[in-house]
Amino acid sequence: xxxxxxxxxxxxxxxxxxxxxxxxxxxxxxxxxxxxxxxxxxxxxxxxxxxxxxxxxxxxxxxxxxxxxxxxxxxxxxxxxxxxxxxxxxxxxxxxxxxxxxxxxxxxxxxxxxxxxxxxxxxxxxxxxxxxxxxxxxxxxxxxxxxxxxxxxxxxxxxxxxxxxxxxxxxxxxxxxxxxxxxxxxxxxxxxxxxxxxxxxxxxxxxxxxxxxxxxxxxxxxxxxxxxxxxxxxxxxxxxxxxxxxxxxxxxxxxxxxxxxxxxxxxxxxxxxxxxxxxxxxxxxxxxxxxxxxxxxxxxxxxxxxxxxxxxxxxxxxxxxxxxxxxxxxxxxxxx
Numbered sequence: 001x002x003x004x005x006x007x008x009x010x011x012x013x014x015x016x017x018x019x020x021x022x023x024x025x026x027x028x029x030x031x032x033x034x035x036x037x038x039x040x041x042x043x044x045x046x047x048x049x050x051x052x053x054x055x056x057x058x059x060x061x062x063x064x065x066x067x068x069x070x071x072x073x074x075x076x077x078x079x080x081x082x083x084x085x086x087x088x089x090x091x092x093x094x095x096x097x098x099x100x101x102x103x104x105x106x107x108x109x110x111x112x113x114x115x116x117x118x119x120x121x122x123x124x125x126x127x128x129x130x131x132x133x134x135x136x137x138x139x140x141x142x143x144x145x146x147x148x149x150x151x152x153x154x155x156x157x158x159x160x161x162x163x164x165x166x167x168x169x170x171x172x173x174x175x176x177x178x179x180x181x182x183x184x185x186x187x188x189x190x191x192x193x194x195x196x197x198x199x200x201x202x203x204x205x206x207x208x209x210x211x212x213x214x215x216x217x218x219x220x221x222x223x224x225x226x227x228x229x230x231x232x233x234x235x236x237x238x239x240x241x242x243x244x245x246x247x248x249x250x251x252x253x254x255x256x257x258x259x260x261x262x263x264x265x266x267x268x269x270x271x272x273x274x275x276x277x278x279x280x281x282x283x284x285x286x287x288x289x290x291x292x293x294x295x296x297x298x299x300x301x302x303x304x305x306x307x308x309x310x311x312x313x314x315x316x317x318x319x320x321x322x323x324x325x326x327x328x329x330x331x332x333x334x335x336x
Contacts, residue, residue: 097147260286
């Protein structure tokens with residue numbers, strides 16, 4: 001049932017430009033000439049992660065306000081005013097990582113980055129792609145790490161990469177290399193003094209969590225800060241925490257984070273089970289991002305998946321990763 005987590009997205013072409021713009025913005029003068037951002041940062045004590053004032057949701061708010069669609073603007077602000085993951089693209093990873101982390105540091109916040117470029121990514125599905133080979137991936141991760149430098153960053157490492165080894169979606173001949181690449185990525189990123197790394201570990205829909213323990217260890221979870229659950233998925237927070245705690249008990253008590261970006265109404269169960277993960281209707285925003293989880297094992301609720309960006313060209317959506325304002329409005333409108 002690997003369809004339940006094939007919900008990732010690509011950043012090809014978009015991320016590099018965004019990172020370059022932010023890099024220039026971070027170097028701008030403080031003489032009062034900077035444009036006031038349309039969205040503010042969340043209180044640092046509640047959520048230390050950076051809100052991108054130039055994200056897709058913030059731009060959509062501005063568009064709606066300009067056209068007098070105040071109700072829609074207010075709905076999309078529910079997304080625009082929260083920190084979301086910045087998915088690093090394949091082309092200029094050092095520039096992007098530097099741009100996002102410098103902008104975050106300027107706001108005295110932490111950057112939240114997602115690395116999704118493993119070779120043979122997504123088994124040729126909607127988000128297929130990734131680095132050309134192992135050496136290209138190692139070089140890419142090294143450039144990301146250099147871009148982060150000594151600034152504060154939390155990295156979600158390679159959604160699906162471990163799961164697709166366990167469910168046999170990724171061909172057997174690539175397994176050993178992938179374990180080596182993931183372990184090496186953890187090692188390289190942890191050389192940065194203020195970088196936290198969470199290795200993706202699937203979601204509560206996984207029917208056999210016992211099969212995940214050894215693969216997570218082989219992928220380097222012992223040297224990571226922990227693991228991430230429910231990335232780009234819809235399982236309720238309570239179920240995700242139960243799933244995470246079962247994993248934690250088997251991998252040395254590691255802490256974990258939960259993606260709550262779209263889990264407000266839980267998973268979609270009325271359609272084809274093989275496609276319930278892809279742009280399901282009637283979903284809702286989940287708990288707002290925060291590090292105040294009241295659970296010693298759960299380091300944060302995060303919006304790793306960027307709400308309003310498509311899972312793929314299914315159910316009328318654009319290709320994976322593209323902004324889809326109609327879907328974003330639905331998520332916000334249904335939020336509790």
